[in-house]
Amino acid sequence: MSDCLVVEIAYLYIKENAVQHKTDMFDMVNNEEIQTPILRRGMKFTLAIRFNNGGFRDGVDKIRLLFNFGPTPNPLKATKGIVILSDSKVQNQDEKLWYGNILAKGEDTVTLEIAIPPSAPVGVWKLQIETSKVSAPDRVKVYDHEEEIYILFNPWVCHDLVYMPDKRLLDEYILQEVGKIWVGAYGSAKGREWIFGQFNACVLPAIMLMIDRSNLPHSSRGDPVKVARMISKMVNSNDDDGGILIGDWSGDYSEGTAPSAWTGSVAIMQEYLDTQEPVPYGQCWVFAGVVTTVCRALGIPSRVVSNLVSAHDANSSLSIDKYYDKEGEPLEEDPNNPNGEDSIWNYHVWNDVWMARPDLPIGYGGWQAIDATPQELSTNFYQCGPASLEAIKQGAVCYNYDVEFMVSSVNADVLRWKEDPHHVLGYSKIYCNKYHIGRLILTKKPFVYDPNGDRDREDITSLYKQKEGTEAERLSLYNAVRGSEMAKKFFAMPDSELEDMEFELKDLDKVMIGESFQAVVTIKNKSKQARTIGAAITAYSVYYTGLKAQLIEKAKGDFVMQPGAVENMKMTITPTKYLDKLVEYGMVKLYATVTVNETRQTWADEDDFQVIKPPIRIQVPAEIPLNKNTTISLGFKNPLNTVLTKCRFFIHGPALLKNYALACHDIQPQQDVSIAAGISPRADGEQILVATFHSNELHDITGSVKIHVY
Template sequence: MFDMVNDSELPTPIFRRGMKFTLAIRFVNGRFREGEDKIRLMFNFGPTPNPLKGTKGIVLLTSTKIEEQDDKLWYGNILAKGEDTITVEVAIPSSVPVGIWKLQIETSDVKSPENKKVYDYESEIYILFNPWMCHDLVHMPDKRLLDEYVLQEVGKIWVGAYGSSKGREWVFGQFNSCILPAIMLMLDRSNLPHSSRGDPVKVCRIISKMVNSNDEDGGILIGDWSGDYSDGTAPSAWTGSVAIMQEYLDTQEPVPYGQCWVFAGVVTTVCRALGIPSRVVSNLVSAHDANSSLTIDKYYDKDDEPIEEDPNNPYGEDSIWNYHVWNEVYMARPDLPPGYGGWQAIDATPQEVSSNFYQCGPASVEAIKQGAVGYNYDVSFMVASVNADVLRWKEDPNHVLGYSKIYCNKYHVGRCILTKKPFLFDPNGDRDREDITLTYKQREGTEAERLSLLNAVRGSEMAKKFFTMPDVELEDMEFKLHDLDKVMIGDTFQAVISITNKSKQVRSIGAAITAYSIYYTGLKASLIEKAKGDFAMQPGEVQIMKMTITPSKYLDKLVEYGMVKLYAVVTVKETRQTWADEDDFQVIKPPIRIQVPAEIPLNKNTTITLGFKNPLNMVLTKCKFYIHGPALLKNYILACPDVQPQQDVSIVAGINPRSSGEQILVATFHSVELHDITGSVKIQVY
């Protein structure tokens, strides 16, 4: 399936660990004389090959076939002899380092072994991980799943707020001719010793470090969440990994720009190309715990206004991302106790340093679920990502910490954890999404879930301090912020708080609702609207507080991906009871329509049409469609004229299928004013 193998001019051999391959050796000065001629094959890896480090394999050729071979050793034998040619079978050990190997053939006369001649085979030989082979550490017992997790070139990445997430199509393209050379460039820049490149734990940790460039180590992608991508490619414009890897290989420089789901898409490409089973995982409502407390803390002053900086963490601020995307890789974990192998979480998005570098994982998913934070690597950070408690604190000079706890939500984080279901691709819906939440944590609200989180707390000194703080006692007012799952762009929406006075006394209430546009990382962009009110409530009374927001108030304040966050704070003056909550949702944009003929012939130009309706009352400028399908066309960028307000735009493109059967085409649209418009279609090639 690799383009490099099928190159008509310079085909490159690509093998997997633990497999056998054959080669023919032709002698220019006569035939091979068994018993008189001595032939050794020497396979060399890295700048200083050494048999003791596993970076040099030596095979002495004989006609004797070894019946029982040690899978940790190189061996070979002569299968057939011709007039001036011999055919040789070579077996590759199941634990050799992966990457580019070089072959030397050494010949000598048995009677005068000092007279050696060495032939250097010019082509590079790639050796990759072998998940089909039981002795390889990345072996996956259910081999059917490898069709998805190693061989599938197109997938989906779930993005968006909880309640409005969608599967975004992504072309992994791991068999493209630029992918393996770009990976080799990345690995060489990582300074991972060549002798360690057969250990999937070390290789995957390095992948999580090198797919981002935050350590200034020449990694693949530059992360940016600013909204200004004028000197590069906007994250939402990418259709897949191939264009990124090609640019990285061509320029030898980190590529602008990526965000979490772009990092995850590239990681999957890298892992699948190397032979490591991999999938993309999306955590809807994801915690970023900056101080290892296993809590996400938000502070308010005495006037109920949010305090932007965390007073208990000078190094950073906790945050909640609408969604966050990382990867799982499949492998044995001989460095951990039995039971912690299988899927491991790695994250290339640069959030926090681990061992002084921006890297994360591999963290055993089972260890995350059990709260076993003492096991390598970064299990504590991942536990917080999927299961941190959300705490709200209010300034209180009488409290030992200077702040008293006013609110605790044990259910907000890790609402739903998704990946793509194997063997299914739904271009128009979500039938191909798989909920894997219960592989990361026990069911919310159960005693088992609390016990696993408290198990993690016991392993963190900072977490112990936060979890020993007593919860707020039950008070006599009840509050609820009504969730908004999604709003279609151009629609009016309302923020609603329900307040119930369960006491037998009149209560004086002060309430505030604020709406911000936010980046999906949780950072504020612009204030959209704010409403405050003071009123009295009779015993048993229910009040509804509403804030109505029209399109004119939010359209020009939205940033990429259309995320909005609502904050609500209510204070009861008589009892000093304070409640705070927040909700986020996504303003939904229209998809790209892709129209294709019912029958598309192989190797013939076919016209397709792409279009969508501009939902905004403004002109869209610098408009581009990005189109990609692995066997249809590669990284095609199509510019189009400015799109007028509410205009239905349509544009024509051509494809020339190189493979028959079911293919997938992915498209994105990007302009200065509107982006993150996507679409895909299945195509049957005859």
């Protein structure tokens, strides 16, 4: 064995390779104590080997580099890469295989250029170097390289399935650490600041923990379709204890962190890594923020998508069915679906990821929707997607994965049914709204960040569905209906005949907290005869998922309308009636029902709006010096006539400070409070600071500011 070359060290030029591979922003690369090589597949990297007993001689010495992935590496499963050194240059190498060329040789060193296949599995690889003599190939000396090597997807390289042709967009969809997530009711939705922090030191190790717990075979970890589907399953913890986040919409978050208190993904990923347990708590927009962190860290282009007025179709009917009793009161359960009921969320948030789809016909690649919020089972797990946006738009429900569910989410018809003993089904259709679902689908516009407004909002509704009211939109929905046996039954039911009364519930976009508001129903009698009207208006506080919380107010009345008359039925609600009944995010739902005695015509509608809370004021100097502690101020005015207890501000900025909480004394009713905080910027240029406020009585208070560091 003494005549075999003995490897003293393998040097991976970690920072130099990182610059070439666009991974130099990762903290793990820049850690001066323990640097970790992070590479992208489909590219070459430089490696130097130093021996302690001589130099490499081609034809005399034999050197093999073994790149191993997973517990049982196998070249046939692409989990083992083998590179054999030779002075001969490798030309036109099969892109599915690893290969290397010698760049330079010294007395005791050899410098190599190694090519990673563009289909290599993504994750942690280990390097072994075997040395032997050509004359004695069975006498092998093995060197195990201690450093883990991370290999990621590569959207900059055309042979990778996540390749994005417009490479400029990768500055946003891979490299951008700060973004926005649009939350709130249609008409009042605002962009909530979110720090993805995909380059933080805890993120990649936490992702590897998540992937290992998913049981996705190592040989499948290079397929972005399978990896994206796994991410949608594992960011939530509904199926097992291995996922990242525990979902909760109850309003009681005493056992963890309230969803509205998070400023970004890093604190979640750190807690998941430290505790090895799912983190309490998340909701749809928190799940989506974490998914973008995971995808961007792995190299899959990703963006957060918000669907304002989003359908949850529980029975695959491509319709959202609301049922009412004889008195016009909404039923709590779906009589045709005892295992669940359809619902309409004020908004719902998921993700788009970019990739080719070799499993689908040409034309269905590009943006794909995935949803990590646990809603309905898909092949026995709470997972959703990737569903091609083009397939969703065309109603091609036969294509993988979960296209039918996504079509319903953005384009279902809303059908209302009233108990009718004369009808064969026991219910007759009284209303159909073809335009209510998917009112606006939003994401952050690339390269723009507006801390005080919505200039950075991008409307992508047209990517998900045809324009409402057009024949193309109806054709795409009916194309989806043809692919669903359940939907055929619901859409085959005839619409009600044209009646002689018209009704309209006035939309409310938003109400500032502490203001009164009115629910107004306009009724027109188009007939030539008097009509006797029975009407009811009800206001509930609701969770953003559409579930009722508390009854705020209810009004009922009967009256006679003369021929051609127009009447407004109004219900005024003062702050004293609703303030103590609001739940998180301040959503209110109005229900209105009207029955015409003479014709049995029935109408029902509903409207959602949001009670808006004040933002956090963040006061900072015009410019802040690099690496020096600077005091900033956070504050806001308590809008309630209630004392706020257990008050905390949470602040975070990727290059400014790590996520941390500032405790605050109880805040008195209508009190304007201010609190000081210190930041010490670690990078110059324009940076972004995000803040949230949480108390027992009031939460979902946010703010952000741009900071100029010199």
